[in-house]
Amino acid sequence: MTDWSPGTALLALDWLIRLAALWWIPSRSAPAAARSWLLLVGFVPLLGLPLYLLFGHPWLSRERVLRQARASQAIRAGQLPQKALRWRPPATGPAAETAPLVERLGAFMPVRGNAVELLDDYDGSLAALLADIDAARERVHLLYYLMFDDAVGAAVADALVRAAGRGVRCRLLLDAVGAKRGYRAFARRLRAAGVEVHPMLPGGLRWRRSGRMDLRNHRKIAVIDDHVGHIGSQNLADARFVPGHPNRELVARVRGPAVSHLEAVFASDWYLETGQQLEVSPQRPVHDEDVAVQLLPSGPAYPFANARDTVNALIHLAQHRLVLVTPYFVPDDATLSALRIAALSGVEVQLILSASNNQRLTAWAQHSYYEELLQAGVRIALYRPRFLHAKHLSVDDAVALVGSINLDIRSFALNAEAGLLCYDRGVVARMRAIEADYLADAEQVQLAAWRRRAPWRRSLEGLARLADSFM
Known part of the structure; x- marks a missing residue:
């Protein structure tokens, strides 16, 4: 009979957890989230496993x-x-294309x-x-x-x-x-x-x-x-x-x-x-x-990620100008790709964020996206007078969306949210005036200057980005 020492038993348990995680997590999580959780479990199995069981999947009863x-x-x-x-x-x-999509996702038809x-x-x-x-x-x-x-x-x-x-x-x-x-x-x-x-x-x-x-x-x-x-x-x-x-x-x-x-x-x-x-x-x-308006409810009780799918559709459908305002910007791969494609296609894409942020880890993760977006032609402005907690976007002169939806994985997958789509040039014009007021008190981030930030900041931002699935 093999006599296992406590150290040997602990090592065996560590590897058992790692192997079980490789089999279990990828089949129940999105690829980006699975990578983050597997990394955590791989480094600290005894901590990573209970955390995944508590927070690893956005399940509802x-x-x-x-x-x-x-x-x-x-x-x-x-x-x-x-x-x-x-x-x-x-x-x-x-x-x-947006109106029928939103109606199928959230059940509300557009009404005049x-x-x-x-x-x-x-x-x-x-x-x-x-x-x-x-x-x-x-x-x-x-x-x-x-x-x-x-x-x-x-x-x-x-x-x-x-x-x-x-x-x-x-x-x-x-x-x-x-x-x-x-x-x-x-x-x-x-x-x-x-x-x-x-x-x-x-x-x-x-x-x-x-x-x-x-x-x-x-x-x-x-x-x-x-x-x-x-x-x-x-x-x-x-x-x-x-x-x-x-x-x-x-x-x-x-x-x-x-x-x-x-x-x-x-x-x-x-x-x-x-x-x-x-x-x-x-x-x-x-x-x-x-x-004409249409209500967009979203949350983990729905079969699809209503907010994410609608926001990404609006980004792809923009032809001339797209302005997005959010206090928390930690996009998933689909949203990041949509923004990059829009800018490279010639759409004027303006992202307005708050220069101050009450969530330190989110702010570090947010910074990690700036360089690739700036390189693609997305403009990023940082509003300074207050913490800009507003959440809205405007597409061309045709659509405005206002509500509680942040451009982050938490809003897209974990929170119950609600947004109001307005299909009206007058409402879009009023929103454009508000956006212009933000920009008057904001500083545009310049790619050359951003690239000169300290190497330790780059490392910190990269580590925070790995935790995007935990936010």
Whole structure:
């Protein structure tokens, strides 16, 4: 009988884990993610294996996936009374291919008859939301990734208490991690006032009934009565909730038939969390501005990566000018290739990022992409006055997309996100003015100067890039 020493047994276990990882991981992960995880397991098997089991695959419970499928089916059926409001894209241009793609991915058809107001001022956007809540007569539905226990969180809580006191039906969905502080501070008081409050994707002992521990609901949506909806990047927190990084955001305030689509996303998430089905009326007043919009929901409960596929399609469909704004830029191979191809094809591609960043590892990984993009002709501008947390893009003069979607692997694969596509020259022109304002206070990165950065920075950026699948 072989007498194994502890050292020999540990060595055997290390190699057993490595061989099992080679067989298991590539069949359950995308190639880029598999490479990163195999590298980690190869170096530190006893640490890499438990980390992969916890975070290696963006799985959701079977029940959540089934509930999302039922919700998408209900969303398609619920739009039948709006058939006369369906917007038909022109035969040519980006919208001709984007609109049917988005409808197949996320279930929402493009609808006309909307008004879209782009709110670029942080305090002004918050004031508009509070005013809309104070004007509510029937219901207020809020779905937010982050709510802080600060003056802004308190102001929103106060507005909900006032609305509930008037007999308005108020419901609040908050991400269990991002909004932990606000949930702890305000949930008891809100419930006592009659507001229904639920955490999304709770962790702890319940996490196996929801999904992978770091999956998050990153959406920011408000729906007030049949009248108005808000969607964008702004959370329920003071602009300076991260010290040293005051935020700049962009929110779309929507009126018209698309408000029912925003409500359907809220109802879908409410159903995923509670099992309770809410009634969503498709009847909303048609607005004279007649803007055509389409809602894009995305997340791990869907069979495809809706946000990634839509963003990549828009990049490939751009013919003249493409502007992308994001605070976190850690693209997958498909997005990186799409940007490079667009620039090399003669499209003017402008990437606007924040010069400051509250995520150090993400910032290092982000820097690793600059050289190859600059070499292909992509322009990269770094906005300096604030932390540019806005997330939007514009394609030619035809399409604008605004919402919660970052250009990173987390938004594409792990987070529940939402974006609003606007097929309207007027909205695109207003977004172009906002982009121009960013560029006026931004510094364009120059390829020659970027190549002169210190070698230790290059090494650090490369190491951070290897961790892109863990972000």
